[in-house]
Amino acid sequence: MAQTIVVTSGKGGVGKTTTSAAFASGLALRGHRTVVIDFDVGLRNLDLVMGCERRVVYDFINVIHGEARLQQALIRDRTLDNLYILPTSQTRDKEALSAEGVARVMAELQQEFDYIVCDSPAGIETGALRALYHADAAIVVTNPEVSSVRDSDRILGILAARSKRAEEGREPVQEHLLLTRYSPKRVQEGEMLSLEDVKELLRVPLLGVIPESPVILQASNQGIPAIHMKGSDVAQAYEDTVARFLGEERPLRFVQQEKSSFFKRLFGG
Amino acid sequence: MARQADSNSLRLSGGVFTLTVLRLQSLDPDPLEQQWQEQSAALGILQGAPVVIDLADCKEQEISQELPKIIQILRQRGCTPVGIRNATPAQQAAADQLGLAQLRGMESSPQSMKKNHQRPELTPASPPLEHPLRSGQRHYARGQDLICLATVNAGAEVLADGHIHIYGPLRGRALAGVQGDETAQIFCQRLEAELIAIAGIYQTLDPQHPLWGRAARIFLDGEQMAIMPLEK
Numbered sequence: 288m289a290q291t292i293v294v295t296s297g298k299g300g301v302g303k304t305t306t307s308a309a310f311a312s313g314l315a316l317r318g319h320r321t322v323v324i325d326f327d328v329g330l331r332n333l334d335l336v337m338g339c340e341r342r343v344v345y346d347f348i349n350v351i352h353g354e355a356r357l358q359q360a361l362i363r364d365r366t367l368d369n370l371y372i373l374p375t376s377q378t379r380d381k382e383a384l385s386a387e388g389v390a391r392v393m394a395e396l397q398q399e400f401d402y403i404v405c406d407s408p409a410g411i412e413t414g415a416l417r418a419l420y421h422a423d424a425a426i427v428v429t430n431p432e433v434s435s436v437r438d439s440d441r442i443l444g445i446l447a448a449r450s451k452r453a454e455e456g457r458e459p460v461q462e463h464l465l466l467t468r469y470s471p472k473r474v475q476e477g478e479m480l481s482l483e484d485v486k487e488l489l490r491v492p493l494l495g496v497i498p499e500s501p502v503i504l505q506a507s508n509q510g511i512p513a514i515h516m517k518g519s520d521v522a523q524a525y526e527d528t529v530a531r532f533l534g535e536e537r538p539l540r541f542v543q544q545e546k547s548s549f550f551k552r553l554f555g556g
Numbered sequence: 557m558a559r560q561a562d563s564n565s566l567r568l569s570g571g572v573f574t575l576t577v578l579r580l581q582s583l584d585p586d587p588l589e590q591q592w593q594e595q596s597a598a599l600g601i602l603q604g605a606p607v608v609i610d611l612a613d614c615k616e617q618e619i620s621q622e623l624p625k626i627i628q629i630l631r632q633r634g635c636t637p638v639g640i641r642n643a644t645p646a647q648q649a650a651a652d653q654l655g656l657a658q659l660r661g662m663e664s665s666p667q668s669m670k671k672n673h674q675r676p677e678l679t680p681a682s683p684p685l686e687h688p689l690r691s692g693q694r695h696y697a698r699g700q701d702l703i704c705l706a707t708v709n710a711g712a713e714v715l716a717d718g719h720i721h722i723y724g725p726l727r728g729r730a731l732a733g734v735q736g737d738e739t740a741q742i743f744c745q746r747l748e749a750e751l752i753a754i755a756g757i758y759q760t761l762d763p764q765h766p767l768w769g770r771a772a773r774i775f776l777d778g779e780q781m782a783i784m785p786l787e788k
Contacts, residue, residue: 437691437710437711438691440690440691440709440710440711441690441691441692441711443688443690444689444690444691444692444693444712445692447687447690448693488709489688490688490706490707
């Protein structure tokens with residue numbers, strides 16, 4: 288049986304799609320058969336971030352409506368053989384995600400994969416509810432600022448009440464906090480909530496901290512999941528995140544402000 | 557052409573409305589008129605509002621002559637009487653003639669209402685809430701005290717007919733004694749609430765409050781809300 292993971296946040300623009308792409312790639316890099324699904328019907332970003340936008344013929348909605356077979360809609364990743372992308376439609380809206388249709392597709396994917404990563408749209412409407420419904424685990428992507436924390440809190444409440452696990456009275460969805468766009472310098476200057484603040488407010492186990500970095504933008508513009516940006520802090524942070532998810536112990540990195548070296552200070556580097 | 561009876565021409569639905577209750581001390585129209593003129597600024601909020609006339613204080617008085625005048629005065633002042641309550645049968649008959657509805661509920665006088673508002677029979681508290689109550693979630697302990705072991709986050713709401721105990725930070729709203737029990741209290745380990753209320757008397761808080769972030773006990777001292785530190 289595959290494990291289903293929803294990447295969600297409530298608030299938009301916090302890094303859900305970036306995280307979905309990097310996290311799914313990270314699982315695949317470690318040898319797990321993984322599929323990542325775009326639930327953001329009508330906006331369709333995941334295929335861009337994964338760099339497969341020109342290979343989309345059939346999509347998730349076609350499969351839900353029986354207009355295509357699942358195998359026709361799944362796109363194999365450019366670099367990883369065991370990673371597939373199920374893109375969504377740009378021309379439909381979220382009402383096209385029927386509960387029965389999604390359940391049928393999920394059941395079929397369960398047979399084929401080890402991990403199903405669901406990239407949720409922002410908000411708390413149909414799209415987001417469908418994305419989280421089947422989840423076994425949730426990665427709640429949060430930026431270190433008050434409104435993002437508030438929305439994450441809201442989505443955690445919905446996860447506890449409206450997921451399939453909650454409805455069936457099973458063990459609750461496993462909750463993970465992923466803090467993204469974290470800048471220790473700005474925390475120190477009091478412009479951002481600190482890691483401790485966010486943990487204290489949300490009280491969810493921390494899965495990782497992804498530093499604020501221009502590399503993210505470069506990666507998504509090139510259609511490369513950030514975890515492939517070799518040597519960057521972002522790639523390392525996502526690798527750590529995947530490792531922790533799989534049960535490894537990894538120390539937190541990139542949460543302290545880097546001391547500039549003696550020479551840098553001397554020469555104004 | 558005669559119209560066919562359309563089965564879709566009528567839909568029944570329910571709704572809960574808040575109405576202003578005008579409690580008359582006397583059925584004499586003149587003092588009413590006079591008071592209205594004196595307090596026109598305060599009563600201006602009734603402009604355009606639907607009102608219910610409460611006759612609890614006029615049980616002994618015959619109304620058939622006076623009620624139409626009173627209604628007329630109210631209409632002239634811009635409010636719309638929609639019903640009466642606490643009426644005697646004779647008063648009811650007069651109201652029927654004027655097309656006013658009979659409204660039920662809270663029929664008792666304020667003194668006996670106070671009695672009803674004493675601590676209601678509470679059943680033992682349910683098991684405590686173990687998980688944080690999150691933004692958008694709401695928990696009501698009907699006929700009970702409420703015990704919460706985790707946080708009540710900003711945007712969440714806890715309500716109880718009895719006391720509320722929160723063994724974590726209170727960042728959302730807490731409303732104790734929601735059925736009107738003025739002896740209900742709120743206890744919390746860390747007061748950072750958006751709003752606290754006891755028996756309908758409420759207060760919003762901000763970080764400037766002297767007890768912000770501290771363990772606190774909230775109760776009613778007469779009509780005033782009192783917030784005291786929990787530790788001595």
